[in-house]
Each structure stands twice: as C-alpha cells, then as structure tokens.
Amino acid sequence: MSVTAPDPVSGLPRWSVLGLLPGLNLLAAFAACGLIVLLAGEHPWQAVQVLVGGAFGSAEAVGYTLFYATSFIFTGLAVAVAFQCGLFNIGGEGQALIGGLGVALVCLHLDFLPFLLLLPVAIAAAALFGAAWAFVPAVLQARRGSHIVITTIMFNFIATSIMVYLLVNVMSPAGSMQPETRAFAEHARLPYVHEVAGALGWELPSSPLNVSLILALLCCAGVWLFVWHTRAGYRTRVVGANPAAAVFGGISPGAQVVVAMTLSGALAGCMSLNELMGVQHRLVLEFTGGFGFVGIAVALMGRGHPAGIVPAAVLFGALYQGGAELAFEIPAITRDMVVVIQGLVILFAGALEYMFVPALRPFLVRRAVD
C-alpha cells in the first residue's frame, strides 16, 4: 500500500541477497523438515541422505531429477512471464493439458512427416494450443475485467473434462478400454539423453531425461530476452508495475495482458512435450500431475528470473525424485509427508523469503559501511 515502502533488502550487499538469504531459507526449511521426520520417529540425517542420494546419488538419479526439472522450468517460466504483467496465472495445468492435446494430434495424424519436420510442428502445436487456452481468460480479463485467477482455475477444470471426454469417447483406439491414445510412432518421440549420449560414445544409464531439456533452456534465454530486452517486454513490465503509468505512456494494459498470457500459456503448453513426446509416447489422462502448480512455487523461489528459475526447478526436481525415493526407502515417511516437506520448502524459500533480513541487517550493513 505505501508508496514509500522500502525494498526489504535495500542497502544489503548483492551477494547476501542472491546467495546467503536463499541458502539460509533452505536450511531453515530443512530444519523444519527434520522436525517432521523426527516426529515420524525416524532419523533426520538418514532421511537427508536418502533424499539427496535419491536425487543426485547416481547418474540415473540425476537424470530423473533433471527430467522433473525440465517440466518445472516450463511451468515456472509460464508463471513468471504472467507475473511480470501483474497476472497470477494459475492455469498452467489446463494450458499444459491442452498443449498436450496439440502435441498428440500432431504426433498421431502428421506422423508421415520425418522427425526433423515433425518436431517443429509438434513444438508449435504445444505452444499454440497452450496459448489458445490462456488467450480466452486473457481476453475476458482485458475486456470484461473477469479476474484471471478465477477464470484460469475454471479453465483447468474445463480442460480436464475435455480431455476425459476426448480420451474416452474420441481418441482412444477402437476396442480399447484405456483412456489413452495409441502409442506415437517411433520417429514421433523425443530422443532420450542417454540415447544421444550413447550415440556419441558416452554410456549413461537410462532415465526419462530427454532433449526437451534443451528446449526448456532455450525458453529461459527467450524469456530473458523478451522480458528485459524487447519493447513488448518493457510494456509488459510497465503494466505489471503500474497500470496507471502504462496508460500515461500510451500502453494499453488490456493488450499487454493478452500478450503476456498467451506467451505464458505457450510456455505451459510446451511442458507436454517433455511428458508426452518424451516419456509417455501417447496422450494419457492427467499427465500434468500438478506440475502447473509447482511452477508457481518455482517462479516464486526463482524471483521470476530465468537465472533463478533454473536452480529452483532443479531443487524441486530433486525434491520430487528424492522424495519418491524417501517414501520408498523409509516406509514411516509416507508420500503425504513428502508433500509436507515440499510445502515447507515453498513456505520458507518463497513466502518467508525475507524472514531473516531484520536479524541479518545489522551485520551486513555495518560491514558495508566500514
């Protein structure tokens, strides 16, 4: 509310804001998790070992971690782009689902194309379908003022229903009882990283990590360029920071809302490439697995910047992969407790990100003065 509210970290040295604070927040989160593990009657240290080992202990584990991270980069970028325009896109799930529909349509019906032609068409379809699903709420917000949070949540439900209908009644092969399509052709699949590495003479254990990671990293660069180095990105940020100033500057907030949301939807849609063309090789129900929502936490932790989103996505990938391992290795720690632990990390690293600032300020500032 206050126009003079100081930036909570103003005056603090940069290294402390970018390195020390997130590190401390993470430590605090793990301390809290440790307490939970203790309550479950297990050894926190052992749990940490299982979790970290499960996420990074082997090349295979790293592959799984990065596979999850790939999806989180897409959905995290999607949330971050919308946020630059002052919008909270909760609809990553739905946009990814519809993006997946686009991918499946291409992979099922255009598979007479060779891989090198099919790939760009599939990417375009993922982005376009995802963008289209975000476009409608964006226009409703721009024209009618319908709040984007409400409409994107609704669109998640609608997307799920559409997918159920299509997979049960239209897209499943005749005679099949499974709500899924036929498998994509061999050449309509993304190469795994271990396959590519193997072809280059580097033996890696198999993991679901596929080449969509490269696309995710390209998207990071693209988002960075768009938001901070283009005129459209500038307009988007002005609208996000001060709509009245945007109007003064001849920038139409409504138009920017549509631009930012379609871009956001396109990024969320691309997440389906990783899941469908990368691993499932068919369109299945609920392949998004809540990753659209994880994107919110990733964007929050990464402070909406690609350079922060990548490590945050890897952290959450590790929590997913290591968490699964944890639930498997230590039966007393259930799947739900793993979710609690992930929640704690979000709480400390995202929502309470400035918690330690007042305590640290005297040290950091005095050092800066002397």
Added chain:
Amino acid sequence: MTTSPTEPVPRTSRSAIPSGDETVTAANGAPAVELRAVDKWFGQVHANRRVDLSVSSGTVHGIVGENGAGKTTLMNILYGFYRADRGQILIAGKPVVFRNSGDAIATRIGMIHQHFMLVETFTAVENAMLGAEGSPLLGPAGRRARRKLAELEREFGLQVPMDVPVGELPVGQQQRVEILKALYRGADILVLDEPTSVLSPREVEGLFRILRTLAGRGKTIILITHKLAEIMAATDRVSVMRSGAVVAHRRTADTTVSEIAELMVGRQIRPASRGVPVEPGRSLLDVDRVTVRDSSGVARVHDVSFSVRAGEIVGIAGVAGNGQSELLEALAGLRPVATGRILVDGEPAVSDSRDRRRRGVAHVPEDRRRSGLVMPFRACESAILGYHHDPRYGRGLRLDWPAVSSDTRGRMETFDVRPANPQQRTAELSGGNQQKLMLAREVERATKVLLVGQPTRGVDLGGVEFIHDRIRSLRDAGKAMLLVSANLDEILDLSDWVMVMAGGRIMGKVPAGRAAERDLGLLMGGVRKSDVPDRAP
C-alpha cells in the same frame, strides 16, 4: 506502511524500548525530539551525516534543504520506517529504539505524508479508526471514534465532514483528515513532509492556522517545505540540511529568507530572468466547448473553450479538484472528451496519448507517483516511458539499454538530477529528483505544446529557477504552454495569461500582469467577474 493495531498508549510504551542509559530521566524541559549523531547509508550514499537535531515541545520546527539533502530520510528514521546505522533518538529525553512505525506511533509520533495514506472510499471516521478500532465490534468502536474526533475537532479547530468518503473531499480537507487520524492515535509529535505542495494559498493559510493551534496546545510540529516564505510564516525555529548534514539551526525570528537560502545551497540564488516575451504566433492548442466526464459519468469539466498560441504560457489556477486534472488529462489524450473538440495546430485530435506525442504534445502529469514514473523501475526505464518506441532506443523489437542509459544520463545531467545514475531505482531518488527526472523526459519533447501539471512539485529553490528558465525558453522558442499549478505564485511568475477554474468551469482569463491576486482569489471562489474578458483578444 504498517500501522500497528494499538490504541493510543501512554508515552512509556512497552514497544519503545529504552536503550539502557538509566541516568537519563524525562526531566522537565527536555526537548520533545532529539536526534544525536544520526547516520544513515544507502549503499554508497551517505543520506544522513551525523545529524543532531533538537526540537522543543510546543514549537513548529522547520527543516529545509535542497533535493536529496536527506530530509525525508531523517523523518523516516524518526518515524521508524528506516533504522539509523548509527546515532540515537530521544523522545522527551528518553532514548528509544523503533523497530517499525508501529513503535513510533506508540511513542506518539504521527507522520503526514505528502501522498495521503487514506482509504478514499472510507469516511473520515472510518479512516481514523482504521487499525486502531480498539474492539472487534465496529458499532461501539465507531461511536467512540466519533466522540473522540468531535472532541479533537473542537479542541484544534479541525473541521471536516465526518460522513463523506474522503476521496470526494478537496485536498486541503483530506489533509485535515490525515492530521485528525494522527491526533486520534494520540500523536504529540507531528511530522509533515512537504504538506503544502498541492494546496492552494488559502488552504495553506488554513493549514498554518491549524499548526499554530496545535503548537499552542503543546503539540510539537516538524515541517518540511521548500518554500522559504512558509518557513518564515509558520515556524519558530528552522534547521538547514545540506548533503545529508544539518549545517545550521536558527530562530526564525533571527533569520531572513536570503540567509536560509544561502545556507541551503552555499551560494546566493540569482533571481530568475523574466525573459523577453515574444509576440504570440498562431494558435497551437484550441479547446472548443469541451466537456469531460469522469468514469462514473459525472461532468468534471463543463463546456470549456480557450486557446493557447505559440510563444505563450497560459496558467490555470484554482483550488485542486475543480476539474483542472480532468481537463489536463483530456488535453493529453488520456481521457475521452464527452462533447466538444480539441485541436492541435489546427487539426482535430483523437483521445490517444500516443497520437498526442506524435503531434509534438508533451505532458508532465501532476502526480509523478501515480502515473508519471514507475517507482520500482530503474531511472533509465522510467525515463523512456511513453517514448519507448523512439528509434534512438534501439532498432526493431529490441531495446538497446546502453543507448537508453547514456541518453538518460545526459538528460539527468541537464536537469541536475542527483545522483545522475541511470541505474538507480526510481523510488530511491528523492522526491524532488524524481520530479526533475520526469521533467527531463518530457520538456525537450514538446515540439509544439507542453502540458504541465504541478511542474515544480517538491523541487528545491535552485531547481525551481532552473525549471522556470527552461519553460520560459521553450516559450521564447515559440511553443504553446499550458500550466496547471496549485501554487499561485508559480502561475503568476510564469504565465502570460491566467485562467481560473472553479466547479469545472473557466471563471475568467486575465493577463498575468494585471492579475491582481485578490481578483484571482474571487474567481477561485467561483465568483465570475463580468469585466474579465473571456477570451484572449
């Protein structure tokens, strides 16, 4: 800003922690506020340097200084908004440590910000209660608040309508609500940071009367202003700040305007050259029977007609809230015109600010925080707002930041924005420097018409002279200039013609030379003078 949900509490509040020194007692005669050797750094900027300040109880104490001298920072430290890096605050002789403004409020300090912190859709009573309801049930709390506000009104002569949404009140009255709000929270010490910059002369008089009464009843007032006449009129003592340090304390009665001015800048301020007015040329801005409505359909500007010719400055005076803002926005293409036409250099203009910019109409908005600048942005990002399509800032889709940055640095240097660092966050520039940044962006771009609202809001003496010079030289270069300001002196100083707006109508247009202040006062009150010519000859 945080407001703690505390009822006014006695001075020895638990949240104001005495910082140890047991020998200090709240002896009689201890100053109400004492700052000892206060230092504040923002990164490399030393915003306050070993500031000592002592304000006696029951006095009005003025603080003056150039833009960026550190006045607002010092007050924010006193109000618990920032923490001093070094130094001590003593309230009534007692050392205190404020962790936030809640602590300061609990220690009976109130701050009236230049930009009001009011909920516009709430009434005065609701605003006063906000955060200090005192009980979970609003009914009894409201009655209690009303009783107490009535007492305060009576005691200090602070009449305001209690049951009108404050957004509908004139600025002067909104300010009274702010003061009432602070008093309601039990403030004994009131800090006012540039309270007069948006008030009309009459409202300023009213404010000073109130401050006198408050001081007479034992309240302590700290007043920041750039207008030295106001210091002379309203204060008992004055402290002068320069580059973060307090360089002098004076009793107001023992000093003069020119001495203060010299202490402030360390040199004599030359009087502005009035310039040689040029013969006005063709009309560049024509306003033809324009009516403007606000978003709820209420007409704010009624059937207004006038024109501004090349080489002429027309000032619009009037109490804020009489349609000047709406008129200015409509002229700038930010507000649709309900009926009538606006012509730029003879051609009808549509309601689109981009179109205005293309036609050489530049606009300095009245409120830099609301719409003129983007506070979280770097200065260079704020400095291209509205001109971000200019090819000099990069080809095609790309924005070329090095080019933007060096262009901004040049503008900042020309307009003496300090620090002239394009990478500084806009919000971290001092108020006056923000204003200069905005002027630096707009003034040069006016190839035909310059629309200016409150051009020198928050700018210091030297800066005002510079800006006035700039505006005059644009006039002499044959631009048409329309000036809206609450500051009558500024209007009289700059304009060739003065129009007065009241109730959304233009009450009259008089040549500035003949514009006796008394006549303007009458016009502002809504008295139309039949002998005042309605149009320029």
